[in-house]
Amino acid sequence: MKLQSEILKDEISALKPSSEITVSEWASRYRMMTPFDSPAANTLFDINRVPYLKGIMDKFGDKNVRMMVFLAGTQIGKSNVMMNMIGYCMSERPGPMMLALPTKESIERYSATRIDPMVAASPALNPLQLKKWKINEKHYSGGVLYLASAQSSSSLSSSSVEMVFADELKDWPSGIKAGDPVKYLLDRTKTFPYTKKIFMASSPSVEGDQIDKYHKSCEVQAEYYVPCPHCGERFTLEFAQLKFGDENFPFDLTDKDDPEYWNAAKKHAYYQCEMCGEKITDYMKPGMLRKGEWLLKDLSPIPEKTESIGVRLNSLNSLDLKFGDVAFEFLESRGDREKLKNFTCGWLAEPWMEDSMGIDADDLQKNVCDLEPVVVPESAVCLTAGIDVQKTHFYYSIWAWDAMGTGWLIHYGTVASYDEVRSIVFENEYPIQGSTETMGIWRAAIDTGGQYREGEDGELFSQTEATYNFIRQYGRGKIFGIKGAGGSNSGMRVKMSMLDKLPSGRALPGGLALYLLNVDEFKDTLFWRLDQDDGEPQRLYFHKDTGQDWFKHLSAERKVFDKNKWVWKKVRKRNDYMDTCVYNLALIDAQFGGGLKMIRGKAERRNVEAQMVDLNKQIKEQSYLSGVHHRARDGWIRRR
Numbered sequence: 001m002k003l004q005s006e007i008l009k010d011e012i013s014a015l016k017p018s019s020e021i022t023v024s025e026w027a028s029r030y031r032m033m034t035p036f037d038s039p040a041a042n043t044l045f046d047i048n049r050v051p052y053l054k055g056i057m058d059k060f061g062d063k064n065v066r067m068m069v070f071l072a073g074t075q076i077g078k079s080n081v082m083m084n085m086i087g088y089c090m091s092e093r094p095g096p097m098m099l100a101l102p103t104k105e106s107i108e109r110y111s112a113t114r115i116d117p118m119v120a121a122s123p124a125l126n127p128l129q130l131k132k133w134k135i136n137e138k139h140y141s142g143g144v145l146y147l148a149s150a151q152s153s154s155s156l157s158s159s160s161v162e163m164v165f166a167d168e169l170k171d172w173p174s175g176i177k178a179g180d181p182v183k184y185l186l187d188r189t190k191t192f193p194y195t196k197k198i199f200m201a202s203s204p205s206v207e208g209d210q211i212d213k214y215h216k217s218c219e220v221q222a223e224y225y226v227p228c229p230h231c232g233e234r235f236t237l238e239f240a241q242l243k244f245g246d247e248n249f250p251f252d253l254t255d256k257d258d259p260e261y262w263n264a265a266k267k268h269a270y271y272q273c274e275m276c277g278e279k280i281t282d283y284m285k286p287g288m289l290r291k292g293e294w295l296l297k298d299l300s301p302i303p304e305k306t307e308s309i310g311v312r313l314n315s316l317n318s319l320d321l322k323f324g325d326v327a328f329e330f331l332e333s334r335g336d337r338e339k340l341k342n343f344t345c346g347w348l349a350e351p352w353m354e355d356s357m358g359i360d361a362d363d364l365q366k367n368v369c370d371l372e373p374v375v376v377p378e379s380a381v382c383l384t385a386g387i388d389v390q391k392t393h394f395y396y397s398i399w400a401w402d403a404m405g406t407g408w409l410i411h412y413g414t415v416a417s418y419d420e421v422r423s424i425v426f427e428n429e430y431p432i433q434g435s436t437e438t439m440g441i442w443r444a445a446i447d448t449g450g451q452y453r454e455g456e457d458g459e460l461f462s463q464t465e466a467t468y469n470f471i472r473q474y475g476r477g478k479i480f481g482i483k484g485a486g487g488s489n490s491g492m493r494v495k496m497s498m499l500d501k502l503p504s505g506r507a508l509p510g511g512l513a514l515y516l517l518n519v520d521e522f523k524d525t526l527f528w529r530l531d532q533d534d535g536e537p538q539r540l541y542f543h544k545d546t547g548q549d550w551f552k553h554l555s556a557e558r559k560v561f562d563k564n565k566w567v568w569k570k571v572r573k574r575n576d577y578m579d580t581c582v583y584n585l586a587l588i589d590a591q592f593g594g595g596l597k598m599i600r601g602k603a604e605r606r607n608v609e610a611q612m613v614d615l616n617k618q619i620k621e622q623s624y625l626s627g628v629h630h631r632a633r634d635g636w637i638r639r640r
């Protein structure tokens, strides 16, 4: 028997009719584009520019649909989908709604550049009686729209809501005080079991992340099927069918790392039908996309009464991109793990797979080359050193890098004192292969996260404090203090912070720059680079006398799936040389004061000292500017 309250809810549900018009019809009639949305400002939303979005928006308006999860590639109009849905709800089915975004800053930006201009410009929204209208709480006749930050459990829990919109899930924290922020957000809709609507959208990051998980958990997964202009067979646009640089290539170019090759590929790329093998050009794309439909894998339509639907759309579908743009982006990304990951997630809307990360000690033999130890390869442009601090000694490794980021381990070992660390970094010179010249260390990174260390008199002292003092005394813009930090998938790998006091509370006049490293991200990079083929850019090599101790440390961790995310776990106790590799990779990263880009070529290696002076200046300016910049931006938002 049904409870009284349930019967009531059923009645309410039956009484609340699905709107007379669909979301796409609403948008075509009432969504006026603003300069923030599109270069075509002051025109109505044009569904012909984004034909694939119609099916997504209209399903959302379907009275049976409770949840949709959209895995979206770049430049296909994900934000517009969400804006149209929000506008539609405000106008056609007003009620309590929440839009959740990754951070407080993204809320301010979204409010000022998206919501407010949309309401002001739309003939359907503009007449709504606006009551309390704030950045994070917008009351209008019949409803309210809350804007919440995924970082803040209090803002996510502010109210019960009937409709939830969650954007850019890939940038959300995996956990907050109250637990999983997505789950926390979805709990807000509990009081509206029969009328709630949930829409989540993001590009994916890694397999098994939030958006991937919710997408898979939907009752059905639909994709956008288009008919071949030649044979009429239906398929989804997939990267594997994008052709560039094959027998039709008109140039005598074979080097895939040559930008001229990229440009030629951009010009000549086309799509090949996987059924009939015919060539599909950009010219045929709009007509083909307009005939597309959202179907399940067996080409059946989405069943009536489906409550949750996962949809996925990659950037090959975008009418703002040519097939050649996608080819160019891929070629330009292929030699660099960060860029390739961004391409896979952002453009192909596919999660980045790293399930078998980590290597057995024996497999690492493949990276040994015939380079003599302590010798710098001829093509190297600089040397870096990474130093890991332990209770009684220091582990270090020294790497040579060429301009493309290919790396050679030229030396590694342990020393017992800060004095020895100093001489490694400042005094040692390494002979350059095939010449009489030598090269010194360009940059070094030392771990400041150590515990307590035993002094000569047997007293324990804070390793962190000792390392800070060492950097302040001897760093000279050459030795940088670093600290491992837990990472998100936001793309942040290195973050500088200024310390103004020591752990003991003593002030640090002038401050000390400390670099926080997303260690997991660099471990991913390390293993991706170790796995590059011989001769490929960014591969890592070990000198010919590299021993078992090194291999053991580097195979001491495995990447495993644990509680919603991929994490690195130790399978062996000692992994310190692996940490030194992480520090070396951080030193050449673009986010570490420009990284390798600071060294343009061999010719400039004599000027390395001069560049270091610039970097010091830059660090000071950055820390000064970051404060100023924030204030300026806040003002900018308020004005709008």
Ligand SMILES: [Zn+2]
Pocket: 228, 229, 230, 231, 232, 233, 273, 274, 275, 276, 277, 278
């Ligand atoms: Zn065909």
